[in-house]
Amino acid sequence: MSSEGDIRVLHVDDEREFAEVAAMHLERTDEGLEVVNEFSARDGLDRLRTDPIDCVVSDHDMPAMDGLEFLKAVREEFQELPFILFTGKGNEEIASDAISAGVTEYLQKDVGTDQYTVLANRIRRAVGETRAKSALQESERQLSTLISNLPGMVYRARNEPGWPMEFVSDGVADLVGYSPETIESGDVMWGSLIDEADADRIDPLVEASIRAEEPFEVSYRVTTAGGEHRWLWERGRVVGRARASTSREDGPAGSVDSDDGVELLEGFITDITARKERERELEREREFTETLVDTLDDVFYLINLDGELLRWNDTTTAVLGYSDEELSTMTAFDLIPSEFHEKVGETIERTVQTGQATFEAPLVTADGERIRHEFRGSLIEDGSGDLLGVAGIARDITEQRERERTLEQYRTLVENVGDPMYVLDADGQIQMANDAMVAHLGYERTDIVGSDPERFMPPEDVERATDVLTDLLGSPERTWETVEMRTIDADGNRTVTENKVAPLVDADGEFAGSVGVMRDVTDRKQRDRELGRYETIVEAVGDPVYALDEDGTFTFVNEAIEPMTGYSPAELVGEHIGTIMTDEDLARGDQLIQDLLADPDTDSGTLEMDVVTKWDEHIPSENNLALLPSDGGFAGTAGIIRDIHERKAREKRLSEFASVVSHDLRNPLNVVQGRLSLALETGDVGHLDAAAGAADRMEQLIEDLLTLARQGDAVGSVERIDVATAAEEAWASVDTRGATLELVDTATVDADPDRLQELLENLFRNAVEHGRSRDGKAVSRDDENSQGEFSNHSTSPASQAPQDSAEQETTPHRPTYDSISRRPPEDALTVDLTVAVGTMSADSDGLIGFYVADDGPGIPPEHREKVFERGYTTAKGGTGFGLAIVEDIATAHGWSVRATESESGGARFEFTTSRADR
Numbered sequence: 001m002s003s004e005g006d007i008r009v010l011h012v013d014d015e016r017e018f019a020e021v022a023a024m025h026l027e028r029t030d031e032g033l034e035v036v037n038e039f040s041a042r043d044g045l046d047r048l049r050t051d052p053i054d055c056v057v058s059d060h061d062m063p064a065m066d067g068l069e070f071l072k073a074v075r076e077e078f079q080e081l082p083f084i085l086f087t088g089k090g091n092e093e094i095a096s097d098a099i100s101a102g103v104t105e106y107l108q109k110d111v112g113t114d115q116y117t118v119l120a121n122r123i124r125r126a127v128g129e130t131r132a133k134s135a136l137q138e139s140e141r142q143l144s145t146l147i148s149n150l151p152g153m154v155y156r157a158r159n160e161p162g163w164p165m166e167f168v169s170d171g172v173a174d175l176v177g178y179s180p181e182t183i184e185s186g187d188v189m190w191g192s193l194i195d196e197a198d199a200d201r202i203d204p205l206v207e208a209s210i211r212a213e214e215p216f217e218v219s220y221r222v223t224t225a226g227g228e229h230r231w232l233w234e235r236g237r238v239v240g241r242a243r244a245s246t247s248r249e250d251g252p253a254g255s256v257d258s259d260d261g262v263e264l265l266e267g268f269i270t271d272i273t274a275r276k277e278r279e280r281e282l283e284r285e286r287e288f289t290e291t292l293v294d295t296l297d298d299v300f301y302l303i304n305l306d307g308e309l310l311r312w313n314d315t316t317t318a319v320l321g322y323s324d325e326e327l328s329t330m331t332a333f334d335l336i337p338s339e340f341h342e343k344v345g346e347t348i349e350r351t352v353q354t355g356q357a358t359f360e361a362p363l364v365t366a367d368g369e370r371i372r373h374e375f376r377g378s379l380i381e382d383g384s385g386d387l388l389g390v391a392g393i394a395r396d397i398t399e400q401r402e403r404e405r406t407l408e409q410y411r412t413l414v415e416n417v418g419d420p421m422y423v424l425d426a427d428g429q430i431q432m433a434n435d436a437m438v439a440h441l442g443y444e445r446t447d448i449v450g451s452d453p454e455r456f457m458p459p460e461d462v463e464r465a466t467d468v469l470t471d472l473l474g475s476p477e478r479t480w481e482t483v484e485m486r487t488i489d490a491d492g493n494r495t496v497t498e499n500k501v502a503p504l505v506d507a508d509g510e511f512a513g514s515v516g517v518m519r520d521v522t523d524r525k526q527r528d529r530e531l532g533r534y535e536t537i538v539e540a541v542g543d544p545v546y547a548l549d550e551d552g553t554f555t556f557v558n559e560a561i562e563p564m565t566g567y568s569p570a571e572l573v574g575e576h577i578g579t580i581m582t583d584e585d586l587a588r589g590d591q592l593i594q595d596l597l598a599d600p601d602t603d604s605g606t607l608e609m610d611v612v613t614k615w616d617e618h619i620p621s622e623n624n625l626a627l628l629p630s631d632g633g634f635a636g637t638a639g640i641i642r643d644i645h646e647r648k649a650r651e652k653r654l655s656e657f658a659s660v661v662s663h664d665l666r667n668p669l670n671v672v673q674g675r676l677s678l679a680l681e682t683g684d685v686g687h688l689d690a691a692a693g694a695a696d697r698m699e700q701l702i703e704d705l706l707t708l709a710r711q712g713d714a715v716g717s718v719e720r721i722d723v724a725t726a727a728e729e730a731w732a733s734v735d736t737r738g739a740t741l742e743l744v745d746t747a748t749v750d751a752d753p754d755r756l757q758e759l760l761e762n763l764f765r766n767a768v769e770h771g772r773s774r775d776g777k778a779v780s781r782d783d784e785n786s787q788g789e790f791s792n793h794s795t796s797p798a799s800q801a802p803q804d805s806a807e808q809e810t811t812p813h814r815p816t817y818d819s820i821s822r823r824p825p826e827d828a829l830t831v832d833l834t835v836a837v838g839t840m841s842a843d844s845d846g847l848i849g850f851y852v853a854d855d856g857p858g859i860p861p862e863h864r865e866k867v868f869e870r871g872y873t874t875a876k877g878g879t880g881f882g883l884a885i886v887e888d889i890a891t892a893h894g895w896s897v898r899a900t901e902s903e904s905g906g907a908r909f910e911f912t913t914s915r916a917d918r
Contacts (some may be wrong), residue, residue: 007034009033009034012056013039013622041069045074048074055083058087059086065085067098068094071103080134081819084123100135105667109822117767121353128355132786153171154168154265157190158262159210162189166184176224177228184448188242231276236266241261252541267562288891291774295313295314295315299373300393301316301391307333309331311334320366336363344359350360353392373395373397420436420439425512440495464483472502472503482498483501484499499519500697545558546577546639547638548885555575561641562673566615580612581610581611582609592607593634605626621643675690717752722748723748724743736835739835740833742834744839747848756889762886769859836851836902870884895911
């Protein structure tokens with residue numbers, strides 16, 4: 001027998017073409033029908049004896065054995081099998097004979113295809129009725145078995161007043177408290193135990209059943225031997241005529257033939273007192289059933305044949321959003337879109353014909369939302385056996401359909417994915433191979449499916465994959481593993497692939513096979529090598545390299561980020577770039593990205609920004625960023641960050657230099673131009689002497705600028721140097737006439753010899769120039785009217801030349817220069833000054849160093865913080881770079897320098913080093 005929805009039909013017709021056309025039309029009319037053809041009645045009988053068939057459709061006029069003879073033969077062996085006579089020869093005689101022979105349906109062949117729809121409906125109805133009848137017979141059999149095993153008694157009684165018992169089983173004692181002998185002897189008549197009112201009620205019922213030759217079932221009350229009242233249920237029937245006499249030994253299976261004409265009844269009686277006592281409980285159970293219907297997750301409905309709603313559950317109101325009052329006035333057609341109304345009517349009709357039906361349609365909620373449901377309904381009768389309507393459930397299948405769509409998408413994906421995929425069954429045979437697998441192996445799909453994998457892979461590779469699957473089955477926490485395998489295509493070529501395998505298990509957790517996804521790794525290995533080279537390059541770059549996603553979150557950063565920011569790559573990946581940027585720079589960076597996105601010809605740019613370190617330090621940096629490739633839209637950026645604080649410092653110095661050049665060089669240049677103009681106009685060559693002095697000042701200024709520009713704060717090779725020796729060499733290189741160098745317990749330091757000498761020369765020159773005397777007296781560094789006023793410079797005496805004729809006339813004892821040598825003449829100003837170089841004692845941190853001090857005018861306290869600034873000077877003609885060079889050289893060596901006052905009130909410059917030996 002087929003499943004409930006599917007029907008297997010045997011169609012017997014000697015006209016082969018008609019049989020085949022009919023089979024096609026039947027299967028198209030009802031997808032649940034499967035039609036097999038035979039072309040003679042005898043072949044049809046053979047088919048019935050070997051194959052499961054749900055219904056026979058036969059022609060009448062056939063050679064050897066016609067349809068009626070075939071019907072009779074079928075009935076001899078298959079009494080309940082539905083048989084439809086489908087013949088072109090129709091008359092009342094044939095129809096009458098067919099009905100007499102037990103035909104299920106009689107249908108005359110017609111012209112056109114509509115007849116197949118009628119035939120399909122007749123087939124389904126006939127099979128449905130037969131299945132229902134079989135189910136009912138099985139139910140009755142089971143019920144009979146159940147009743148025969150219930151506690152109670154079996155009896156045989158005469159259909160006479162008092163119901164005298166010829167035989168009762170031993171169960172009678174448990175029922176009424178009397179022994180079988182007492183009841184069988186007639187000492188106690190069974191009818192005397194029955195309540196009178198119940199006896200009057202059941203007697204007519206029993207008699208009516210006997211006359212109709214049908215079993216009877218009655219319930220009544222009895223009084224037991226102990227005076228207890230019990231409810232009994234009895235089922236009995238007439239089994240024949242009673243004999244004149246019976247005995248207990250005859251039993252219920254004894255002879256029932258007799259000539260006295262009294263019906264003999266046999267049946268079963270059991271105690272139903274508990275059932276009666278449970279009537280209220282049953283009522284509560286009925287109420288529970290009602291409640292259960294209301295609590296179903298699915299929509300429950302009961303409609304009449306016109307579609308009117310008769311009953312629904314609480315889920316219906318919850319899903320649809322209508323109140324019970326609103327639903328009571330509605331029909332199924334009000335809840336289903338109009339385009340499905342015809343389908344609803346057809347489904348109700350099909351349910352009436354077959355007893356049940358299923359269809360899909362949306363339910364429309366009170367808000368107008370459509371929710372896809374599957375309706376399953378069955379025909380319901382009322383207590384009188386009349387058709388009440390269709391009852392069933394409607395299940396939301398939105399997720400189910402979504403899963404089906406997802407499954408279809410996966411099927412499509414598997415078939416269209418570029419990687420070869422396969423499925424093996426539990427025996428290791430190939431069960432499925434996608435298109436990519438077929439193309440990869442170069443065989444037809446039919447050659448692959450059903451084959452052993454060793455046909456396409458070396459046995460040792462298959463064995464290795466099998467071992468991996470075994471390990472995976474023993475490790476539930478792992479679902480798949482990658483195995484490198486080789487495949488052999490139809491041409492014998494071998495390809496190394498990466499095979500990702502995973503076991504399949506059934507619902508019971510048993511091994512059901514495996515799946516695999518293969519990928520040719522040749523290109524990937526090449527890409528891995530290239531990627532490795534790029535990664536090496538990125539990590540070798542001294543500057544931080546990063547990548548950001550579209551939200552500005554770090555997805556990659558190399559190791560160079562940590563020395564610069566203090567953050568490790570692990571700390572930054574997953575964090576926003578704002579962690580190391582200011583809000584202002586972030587805004588400018590966003591704008592740069594927007595500009596790049598708007599310009600199709602440009603995908604990179606540069607952003608100057610401050611990198612904010614872990615300690616909230618700000619490092620001037622240059623961020624060279626580029627847009628990451630994408631198929632459209634914005635995928636993020638990548639970039640390189642470069643520390644430009646030194647460049648910024650150089651730019652600042654350059655700006656300072658430019659300021660000095662534009663300002664300080666302009667004055668002496670004007671002097672040169674003015675003096676030369678005067679000399680040309682007047683013929684007085686004395687103006688050339690002043691022009692030469694201004695030119696010397698320009699030369700010195702340019703030399704200082706070049707010193708700062710070329711060397712800055714850099715040093716060359718470092719040696720162990722005695723400060724005293726370096727001081728003596730520097731002293732000899734500076735015009736120090738009249739000044740004295742005093743060496744006081746000097747130290748040794750690690751220094752660049754040339755730059756240390758340059759440092760000392762600038763200090764000595766600064767001391768001597770600010771200690772020059774007028775009229776044999778020292779000039780104070782805070783004398784506002786003196787050209788010897790303290791300044792940050794390293795000028796020669798030439799820098800003190802007057803700038804114009806007026807100044808020359810008002811300034812006494814102006815030094816003059818030889819126009820050829822540019823050296824001071826013998827009568828130039830001298831200085832009465834002592835400059836000391838010595839060692840400083842260790843401070844609280846154990847650091848020591850050296851100092852340079854003089855007994856000159858000294859540095860006013862308000863100038864001590866500014867004297868090292870580039871271009872700062874309070875003297876007329878000063879460059880402002882001498883002490884700036886001193887500070888740069890000290891910083892380059894890692895020393896610190898400060899200006900203070902010497903013991904004699906002069907200037908003292910202290911240099912603290914991290915290491916120094918006495």
